[in-house]
Amino acid sequence: MDFDKIEVKKDPVIIFMGTPEFSVPVLEGLIANYKIRAIVTQPDKPYGRNGILKASPIKEVAIKHNILCLQPEKIKDALQEINALEPDLIITCAYGKILPLELLLIPKLGCINVHASLLPKLRGGAPIHHAIIDGYSKTGVTIMYMSEQMDAGDIISQEIVEITQADTASSLHDKLKVVGRDLLLKTLPSILAGTNNRLKQDESEVTYGFVIKREDEKLDFSKTKREIINQIRGLNAWPGAYCYFEEKIMKVWQAYRTDNLFELAYPGEITAIYNDGFGVKVSNGEVVFTEIQLEGKGKIKAVDFIHGHPDLIGKILR
Numbered sequence: 001m002d003f004d005k006i007e008v009k010k011d012p013v014i015i016f017m018g019t020p021e022f023s024v025p026v027l028e029g030l031i032a033n034y035k036i037r038a039i040v041t042q043p044d045k046p047y048g049r050n051g052i053l054k055a056s057p058i059k060e061v062a063i064k065h066n067i068l069c070l071q072p073e074k075i076k077d078a079l080q081e082i083n084a085l086e087p088d089l090i091i092t093c094a095y096g097k098i099l100p101l102e103l104l105l106i107p108k109l110g111c112i113n114v115h116a117s118l119l120p121k122l123r124g125g126a127p128i129h130h131a132i133i134d135g136y137s138k139t140g141v142t143i144m145y146m147s148e149q150m151d152a153g154d155i156i157s158q159e160i161v162e163i164t165q166a167d168t169a170s171s172l173h174d175k176l177k178v179v180g181r182d183l184l185l186k187t188l189p190s191i192l193a194g195t196n197n198r199l200k201q202d203e204s205e206v207t208y209g210f211v212i213k214r215e216d217e218k219l220d221f222s223k224t225k226r227e228i229i230n231q232i233r234g235l236n237a238w239p240g241a242y243c244y245f246e247e248k249i250m251k252v253w254q255a256y257r258t259d260n261l262f263e264l265a266y267p268g269e270i271t272a273i274y275n276d277g278f279g280v281k282v283s284n285g286e287v288v289f290t291e292i293q294l295e296g297k298g299k300i301k302a303v304d305f306i307h308g309h310p311d312l313i314g315k316i317l318r
Contacts, residue, residue, distance in 0.1 A: 011035060012034065012088040012089055012109075012192055013035075013037050013085065013086060013087045013088045013089075014030065014034055014035070014036050014037060014087065014088065014089050014090075014091060015036070015037055015038045015039070015040065015082060015085060015087045015089075015090045015091070015107070016030060016036050016038075016039050016040070016058075016090075016091050016092075016093075017039070017040040017041070017090060017091070017092040017093075017095040017099075018039075018041060018058045018092060018093040018094055018095055019041050019042045019056045019057075019058055019094060019095055019096045020056065020057060020058075020094050020096075021057045021177075022093070022094050022116070022173060022176070022177045022180075023057070023058050023093040023094045023095075023114075023177075024057050024058065024061055024177070025177045025178055025180070025181040026091075026093045026114055026177070026180050026181045026184055027039070027058060027061050027093070028061060028181075029181040029182070029184065029185050030091065030184070030185075031061075031065055031067075033185060033188075034188075036065075036067055037067075037068070037085050037087065038067065038068040038069070038070060038082070038085055039058060039059075039061070039062040039067050039068065039069045039070070040069075040070045040071075040072070040075075040078065040082070040095070041056045041058040041059050041062070041069065041070075041071055041095075042056055042071065042095075042096050042097075043071045043072075043073055044056070044059070044071070059071065070082070075097060075099060075100060075103060076100060076102070079100075079102055079103060079106070082103065082106060083106050087106060087107040087108075088107055088108045088109050088192075089107050089108075089109045089110065089111075089112065089191065089192070090103070090106070090107045090110075090111040090112075091111075091112055091113075091114070091184070092111065092112070092113045092114070092146065093113065093114040093180065094114075094116075096125075098148075098150060099111065099146060100148075101148050104146055104147070104148070109191060109192065109194075110145055110146070111145070111146040112143060112144065112145055112146065112156065112191065113143070113144050113145075113146050113151075113153070114141060114142075114143060114180045114183075114184055115127065115141065115142045115143075115144060115151055116128050116139070116141055116173075116176045116177075116180065117131065117139050117140065117141075117142065117209065118138070118139060118140040118141075118142060118158055118160065119142040119144060119151060119155055119158075119201055120151075120152075120201040120202055120203065120205045120206040120207070121136075121139075121205065121206075121207050122134075122136075122139070122207055122208065122209035123150055123151035123152065123206060123207070123208050123209065124150065124151065124208045124209040124210040124211065125209070125210060125211040126209050126210060126211050126212050127139070127209035128169050128172050128173050128176060128209075129169045129209065129212055129234045129235065130208075130209030130210075130234065131163060131172065131209065131234075132163060132167060132168070132169055132172060132230055132233050132234035133216075133230050133231050133233075133234035133235070134207075134209075134230070134234075135226065135227075135230050136163055137162070137163055138160055138161065138162050138163055139160075139161055139163060139172070139176070140158055140159050140160040140161045140176075140179070141158065141159050141161070141176055141179045141180045141183050142155055142156075142157070142158045143155075143156045143157045143158070143183055143184055143187045144156055145198070152201060153201075154198045154199060154200055154201070155197075155198075155199040155200075155201060156187055156190075156191065156196050156197055156198060156199075157183060157186070157187040157196075157197065158183075159179050159182075159183045161175055161176060161179055167233065168233045168234070168236040168237065169233070169234050169235060169236055169237065169238070170236055170237040170238075212235070212239060216235075217235055217239055217240065217241055217242055218241075218242060218243070219231065219232075219241050219242065219243040219252065219317075221243075221267035221268035221280065221281065221282050221283070221317065221318075222267050222282075222283050223282060223283055224282065224283050224284045225257035225282055225284055225285050225286070225287055226257070228255070228257075228282050228287050229255055229256065229257055229287060232252050232253070232254070232255050236253050236254070237253075240252070240253065240293070243268070243317045243318060244317065244318050245294065245315070245317055246315075248294055248295040248296075249294075249295040250292055250293070250294055250295070250317065251292065251293040251299075252289050252291075252292055253291040253292065253293065253299060254289070254290045254291035255277075255287050255288060255289045255290060255291075256287065256288055256290065257285065257286070257287050257288075258279065258285065258286045258287070258288060259285065260272070260279065260285060260286045261285050261286070262279075262281050262285070262286055265281035266281060266316060267281055267282060267283060268280065268281065268316050268317040268318050269281045269314065269315070269316050269317075270312045270313055270314065270315045270316075270317065271286055271313070272286075272313065273306055273312065273313065274288055275303070276288070276290050276301075276302070276303060277289050277290035277291075277301075277302035277303060277306075278302055278305075278306055278312055278313075280317060288302075289302050290302050292305055
C-alpha cells in the first residue's frame with residue numbers, strides 16, 4: 001500500500017496512553033507528526049530507599065512538550081475528562097493496565113495499541129523478556145485494535161525483528177521501541193483514512209508472555225544449557241536471573257555454554273575456573289558465568305569474583 005497517497009484526516013484529536021521508557025520513541029514520533037491533545041500515564045511511583053515520587057518517562061515527555069497529562073489511579077476516574085476531549089483516536093503503548101470497555105468505545109476511530117510481539121504470539125505484559133526466555137528466533141511489533149480481552153484485538157500491521165544469540169532483553173527492547181515508532185507512523189495514515197487492514201487473530205496460535213514474577217528469575221540448574229542461557233539473556237538488564245551463593249543472592253548477567261559434560265557433578269556445582277569466568281554444572285553439561293553481582297554489591301566480571309574466592313570449585317549454587 002502506498003501510504004503517501006492516502007488522504008489523511010486533518011488535525012485528528014489523538015490521546016496517547018503509555019508509561020515506561022519503551023513508549024517514549026512512539027510518543028515522540030507522534031508529537032513530531034500530529035497534535036496530541038492529552039497524555040494518560042500511571043501515577044508517580046516511590047523510587048529508591050527514600051521513596052521519593054518519580055514521574056514516568058511518558059509524563060516527562062508530556063511536561064517537556066507542555067501537553068495535558070492525566071494520571072488517574074483508576075482509568076475509570078478519567079473517563080469523563082477523556083470523553084470531554086472528544087478524541088478521534090486513542091493510541092496506547094505499554095500503559096500497564098487493561099482498559100475498560102467504556103474507554104474503548106469513546107474514540108470515533110477506536111483504540112489502537114503498539115504491542116511488542118507478533119500477535120497472537122506472546123500476549124501479555126512481558127513479551128520482550130519471554131521472546132528470549134522461551135527461545136523464539138524472531139519477534140516484532142504489532143499495531144492492533146484493542147478489545148476487552150488482553151491483546152486479543154484485530155491486527156492492523158506487523159513488522160518482524162530477528163532475535164540474535166547476542167540479544168538480551170535490553171538490546172531487543174531498544175530495537176523494538178524504534179520499530180514500534182516507525183511502524184505506527186507508517187500505519188496511522190490508513191487508520192485515519194479508514195482504509196487500514198483488519199485481521200482477526202488465530203486463537204489456535206496464542207502464546208503468552210506474562211509479567212515476570214520473582215519465581216521466574218530463579219535459576220534452576222536441572223534445566224538445560226539452552227534454557228539457562230536464554231533465561232539469563234531474557235532477564236538482562238532487568239530484573240536479572242539469580243541463584244544463591246553461600247546464602248547470598250547472586251545475580252547472573254552474562255554467561256555462555258560449553259561442550260563439557262562433568263557427568264559426576266551435581267546440578268549447580270561449580271565445575272572449573274576459566275580465563276573469563278567459572279563453570280557451573282547444569283542438566284546436560286556446563287555453562288560459564290562471566291558477569292555476576294553478589295547481594296549488596298555492584299556488577300563485576302566473574303574473574304574478579306574468582307580472585308576473592310580461590311576455593312570455588314566444588315561449591316554448590318542453588
